[in-house]
Amino acid sequence: MRRDMTERPGRSLFCSRRICNPPGRWITNPAGAIRDLSRPANARMTRVLILLLILLAFALRVYQLEAKSIWFDESHSLNRASLDLLSIASGKQIWGDRVVQDTTHVPFYFFLLHFLIKLAGDSDFTLRFLSVLCGVLTVPLIYFMGKKLCHARVGLWAALPATFSPFYLWYSQEAGMYTLLVFLGLLSVYCLLRAISEDKAGWYAVYALTATAMLYTSLFSFGLFAFEGLLGLLAAWKRRRWSILAVFVIISLASLPGLWPRLVWLGPERVQLKDYNYWPGILFDILNSLNFGLSLDPTGLLLPNLALLVIFIIGLLSLAVGQVGNLSRRTTRPRRRWDSSLFLLGYISIPIISLYLVSLRQPIYRGSRYLMIISPAYYLGLAAGLVAIKRRTRPIFLLCLSLILGGMLLSDYNYFFSPDYHKEDYRSVARYVEDHSQVGDVIIGASFDSWAFPHYYRGHLPMVWLPRPGKDMVADVQELARQYDRIWLVGDRLFEHDPQGRVRAWLDDNLFKTTALVFPSYGSSPTLQAYLTTSPLLDHLPAVQYPLEASFGGKIALWGYDLPLGVPPAGERLRLTLYLQAEQAVEEDYKISVRLVDGEGHLWGQYDNLPLNGAFPTSHWSPGTIVREWCDVPVQFGTPPGSYWPEVRMYRPGTAEDLEVFVGGESQGKAITLEQVEVSEPTSSVSLAEVPIEHHLKASWGEGLRLLGYDLASRAYQPGDGLTLSLYYQITSLPTKDYLLHLQLVDRTEAVLAESLSPRSPFSNLHSSLSEGVIIKSQHSLTIPPDAPGGRLKLRVSLVDLEGEPLPVRRHPWAFWASKHLDLTAVRVSERERSYQLPPIEHAMRADLGDQVEFHGYSLESAQVEPGGLVRLTLYWRARQRMTVSYTVFTHLLGKDGSIWGQRDSIPVKGTYPTTGWVEGEVITDEYEIPVKPDAPPGDYQIEVGLYDAATGQRLPVFDEDGTRLPGERILLDQVITIR
Numbered sequence: 001m002r003r004d005m006t007e008r009p010g011r012s013l014f015c016s017r018r019i020c021n022p023p024g025r026w027i028t029n030p031a032g033a034i035r036d037l038s039r040p041a042n043a044r045m046t047r048v049l050i051l052l053l054i055l056l057a058f059a060l061r062v063y064q065l066e067a068k069s070i071w072f073d074e075s076h077s078l079n080r081a082s083l084d085l086l087s088i089a090s091g092k093q094i095w096g097d098r099v100v101q102d103t104t105h106v107p108f109y110f111f112l113l114h115f116l117i118k119l120a121g122d123s124d125f126t127l128r129f130l131s132v133l134c135g136v137l138t139v140p141l142i143y144f145m146g147k148k149l150c151h152a153r154v155g156l157w158a159a160l161p162a163t164f165s166p167f168y169l170w171y172s173q174e175a176g177m178y179t180l181l182v183f184l185g186l187l188s189v190y191c192l193l194r195a196i197s198e199d200k201a202g203w204y205a206v207y208a209l210t211a212t213a214m215l216y217t218s219l220f221s222f223g224l225f226a227f228e229g230l231l232g233l234l235a236a237w238k239r240r241r242w243s244i245l246a247v248f249v250i251i252s253l254a255s256l257p258g259l260w261p262r263l264v265w266l267g268p269e270r271v272q273l274k275d276y277n278y279w280p281g282i283l284f285d286i287l288n289s290l291n292f293g294l295s296l297d298p299t300g301l302l303l304p305n306l307a308l309l310v311i312f313i314i315g316l317l318s319l320a321v322g323q324v325g326n327l328s329r330r331t332t333r334p335r336r337r338w339d340s341s342l343f344l345l346g347y348i349s350i351p352i353i354s355l356y357l358v359s360l361r362q363p364i365y366r367g368s369r370y371l372m373i374i375s376p377a378y379y380l381g382l383a384a385g386l387v388a389i390k391r392r393t394r395p396i397f398l399l400c401l402s403l404i405l406g407g408m409l410l411s412d413y414n415y416f417f418s419p420d421y422h423k424e425d426y427r428s429v430a431r432y433v434e435d436h437s438q439v440g441d442v443i444i445g446a447s448f449d450s451w452a453f454p455h456y457y458r459g460h461l462p463m464v465w466l467p468r469p470g471k472d473m474v475a476d477v478q479e480l481a482r483q484y485d486r487i488w489l490v491g492d493r494l495f496e497h498d499p500q501g502r503v504r505a506w507l508d509d510n511l512f513k514t515t516a517l518v519f520p521s522y523g524s525s526p527t528l529q530a531y532l533t534t535s536p537l538l539d540h541l542p543a544v545q546y547p548l549e550a551s552f553g554g555k556i557a558l559w560g561y562d563l564p565l566g567v568p569p570a571g572e573r574l575r576l577t578l579y580l581q582a583e584q585a586v587e588e589d590y591k592i593s594v595r596l597v598d599g600e601g602h603l604w605g606q607y608d609n610l611p612l613n614g615a616f617p618t619s620h621w622s623p624g625t626i627v628r629e630w631c632d633v634p635v636q637f638g639t640p641p642g643s644y645w646p647e648v649r650m651y652r653p654g655t656a657e658d659l660e661v662f663v664g665g666e667s668q669g670k671a672i673t674l675e676q677v678e679v680s681e682p683t684s685s686v687s688l689a690e691v692p693i694e695h696h697l698k699a700s701w702g703e704g705l706r707l708l709g710y711d712l713a714s715r716a717y718q719p720g721d722g723l724t725l726s727l728y729y730q731i732t733s734l735p736t737k738d739y740l741l742h743l744q745l746v747d748r749t750e751a752v753l754a755e756s757l758s759p760r761s762p763f764s765n766l767h768s769s770l771s772e773g774v775i776i777k778s779q780h781s782l783t784i785p786p787d788a789p790g791g792r793l794k795l796r797v798s799l800v801d802l803e804g805e806p807l808p809v810r811r812h813p814w815a816f817w818a819s820k821h822l823d824l825t826a827v828r829v830s831e832r833e834r835s836y837q838l839p840p841i842e843h844a845m846r847a848d849l850g851d852q853v854e855f856h857g858y859s860l861e862s863a864q865v866e867p868g869g870l871v872r873l874t875l876y877w878r879a880r881q882r883m884t885v886s887y888t889v890f891t892h893l894l895g896k897d898g899s900i901w902g903q904r905d906s907i908p909v910k911g912t913y914p915t916t917g918w919v920e921g922e923v924i925t926d927e928y929e930i931p932v933k934p935d936a937p938p939g940d941y942q943i944e945v946g947l948y949d950a951a952t953g954q955r956l957p958v959f960d961e962d963g964t965r966l967p968g969e970r971i972l973l974d975q976v977i978t979i980r
Contacts, residue, residue, distance in 0.1 A: 049156060053163045061136060062132055069423055070127065070455060077177075081114040082117065095465070131178070135182075138179065141190065150380070155380075161404060168182075170295065187210045207247065208254075224374070230350065285367075290375055291404075311400055313385070314389065316341045316344060347377035348378060385400075426455070429491075430457040434459045438573055438575050442464060444463075445463075446465065448493040453490050492525065512532040514532055536612055541579060541626055546562070546563070551662045552660075553660055567679065570641075575630060575632050576607075578592070579628055581627065584623055586618045590651065590659065592608070592611060592629060593650070593651060595647045596677075597645055598779075605634055607632060609631075612629065637777065640776050646677065648671060655931070658905075682774055694709070696708065710726060710727050712724075712795075715826070716830070717829050719784050725824075729775070732772065740758060741758045741780060746793065754788070784917070790829055791829065794826055806820040832913075834919065834922050844857040847966070848880075849958055852915075853947060858945075859873070861873075871893060871932060873927070874927045877908070878923050886907065886916045888950045890944075890946055893943055904930045939979060941979060942973065945971050
C-alpha cells in the first residue's frame, strides 16, 4: 500500500509529512506543527518530564490499591475471568448455582485477566493491576498523540491531567475493562494516523489488531470505531485509494462473531426522546467526570466545569487558526490548520452521537465510564487551550492550571481518604461474619453476591445463594431455618430476585433478628442481618448444664450456663450460653464480658457485647423473662492446649465499672468464675505469614524449638508498672524433658532487677501432647520494681530445665555460636518523683488497710453538688511496705439506704501509679471525680473508699486507729455530701 508521495505545500492531516530546508532542520508534521530538531536539550528534558509523569502515574495508581473492597462490577470480572477460555468466549457466567448468559460484555479483557489470575492469583492487587498498567501506559501514549497531532508541548501538557485525572485513577483501581478500553482506543487512533500519514502496511496491520482488540473489549467502542471509519473514508477519498477501506471491512468481519450475539441487548423496546434525559444531564455528567472524576460532589461545580469547557474550546480554536501548531518563533506567519481541531471534535462528538442514536431504541447509558473512551481527545484539547493561553497571558494561564490541577488533586484526595467514596465493602461484611459466627450457622444471600463476599470470607460456614434452580426462595429459607441455629443474610441484591421482599418479610416475621448492619459505600451499600431460628426469650428456665444462682449488682440474675461438649482448638470460638433474667426493671444498658483466663490470670480470649448483639439491651428486659445469651468467645491464636476458666462480668459501657457479683448473698467480687474448659492443640496448617506477630525473630533453641517473635505492648514504663510479654514458638521436634521459661530484667551492669520463672513454657508438661510443626503462644508477666533505676533495661529470656541448667539458644539460623540466654529487646524506665511528707489535709482521718497502706485523710472541693454533677475528691495514702499486688481504689457515693448513686473505681492517680510502684514511707496524693447520677434525689449522702484486688474482687481489710476492724472493709468519710 506504500507509494512515493510528493505532496504540495499545505496538504492536510491525511497526507505524508514533508521535509523542509535541511539546513534549518525543521520538520512539519501532518497538522502543520513545526519542531526544532536543533535543540536536543529540550528533547532530553521532555523525555525526563514524561518519565517523571509515568512514575507519578504509577505511584498514584498503586497507592492503597488493595485498600478498598471489590464491588459488584469487579466481582463480575472475577466471575468471568475465573472460568475456562471457552466459557469466557461464550459469555457464560456462574452466579451461585445458576448459570446465566452475559449478553453485554465482550471477552478480550476477561481473557487477559484470566491469564493474569493464573499467573499471580486472585488477590485484589492482581485483579486491579491490569487496569493500573493500562492507566499508566495511557500517559505516554497521550503525549505521543499530542506530539503527532499538534506539538510535543501540547502532548506534554495533555499528559499532566492524564496523570492526575481522578476519572482515570478511579477506574485504574478497579478490576474492569475501562482503562484498557481508553488505552486501546487511543492506541488504535494513533496507529491509524500513522498508517494514513506514512502509508505503511505495517501500521495498517497494527491498527487492525488494536482496533479489533478494542471492539472485543467493550461494546461502547463502536462510536470510536465509527469515527475511525470516517477518518479512513476521508483519507480514501482524498487519495482516491479506496483500498484503505478494506482494512475496516476486515476489522468489521473479524469483530462480528463477538459483537453480533451482544446486539440483542438493545432489546425490542423503543424509548421516546422526551422521556430520556440525554441533553444536557448526561453531557454534564461526562464533562464533570472528565474534569473532576467521581469523587467530588458535582453540586456547585457548574461554573468550574464551564470554565474548563471554555479552555477546551479555546484549544480547538487555537488549533484551527494555527496558534498552537506554530510554536516556534522562526515561523514567518501562522498557517490555518482546521484538521487537528476537527479531529478532536470528531473524536469526542461521534461516540456521543452514536450512543445517543442507539439510545433512541434502548437506553444504554449507565454512567460516564461508558464514554470514557473520548477522554484523551478532551485532555488534548484542554492542553492546547493551556498552551494558547500561556502564550497570551501567564497569570490567566496559572489560574487555569491551578483550577485544573487543584480540582483533580482534591478529587484524588477524596477518593483515597473520604469514606463517602468507599466501594461496596464486602471485606468488612466477611470479617464481621467471621468474627461473630459459630458452628451451626448458615450464610444466605443473592446469587449476584456469590463472588464478592466469598472472595473475602475465610470461614467454614455453608453458603446458599438464592434463588436455587427449581426451588421457591421462601420455602428454601424455611427449610434452612429448620436445619441451622442462625441465618446470616448478606448483601443487598436479593431484591433483584425477590422484588416483593417475600424472603426478608418471612425472616423478619418468624425469626429473631440479632444483627442489622449497613456498610456505607459509594453507590449501593452492602447489608448484613442475622436471625436466630429459635427465640432467645424464654418463659421458664430449661434444663441447664450448670445451674447457678448469681446476681450482678442485684439487677441481673444468672441462673446457669451451658458449655460446649467438644474441645475447641486454639484460634476458634468457645460458645458459652448464659441464662439471664432481670430481677427488677433495669434502666441502664449493661454489657456482658466473658474472659478466658489461665491459672496465672493471663487473658486468652475475650467477648464483650450488649445482650443479643445489641438487639435486646437490658433496658428492654421485663422482670421474669429469661434471656438466653450466646457468647462466642474467640480463643487466641496459639493458645497452648490445657485448662482455662471463663470469667463472666457485667459492666456499664460508659464508665467500664463492673457490677458486683453475689452468690448466695455473699460478694464474689467483680466477676464470677465458671467451670474449667479444655482447649485443644492449635492447628498446624497456618502459614507463618498468617501468624499475628508484632516483632519477628528467627531464634532457635537446640531441642527443636524455634522462637518466631514476640508481642510487647509498650517499651516505656515507670516503676511499679506491669510488663506483659507474649512469645510465639514453633515446635520442630519433640523435646526429651521439661523446660521452664526464665524472664529477667537486666540493667547495664548485668544486675538482675526483676525475674520470673514461668511453668507455662511450650516445653513444660506439654511435650507429650504437642505435634511437630504446631505454632503456640505463651504469656509472661513481670513487674518493674518500684526502686528500679531510670534508663534502658534489657529484657532477657532463657529456657532452663528443672535443675536450672539453660538450654543453648542461637539468635540467627546462621550463627555458629550459642548463648545461654536471649536478649529480646530494651525497655526504657523513667524515674518517678516521690514525696515522703504529708501535705496539709482538709479532713484528717486515720485508717490502716491490710498492714500495707495507711489512709491519712481527704479533701473535698465542695460538699454540695447537683444531680449529674461531679464530686471532686482527693485522698491521701502512705505506703507501709512494698506491694506485689496492684490494688484498685473504689470511691462510692452512698444514699441513706446504702445504694450507690455515684462511683469511680481506678488504679491510683488516674490509673498512672499502681500500688506495685509505691515504696515504703511514700505519700501519694490521689484525685478523683465521682459522677453523680442525673436522677439522684435531693438529700444527704456519704462517700466510702477503700482498696481491692481487681483480679479477685477482694477488699483489703480496714482497721481504725484503735485497731478495730471496720465492717464492709471500707472507710466512711465523715463529711456529708448534699445533693440539691
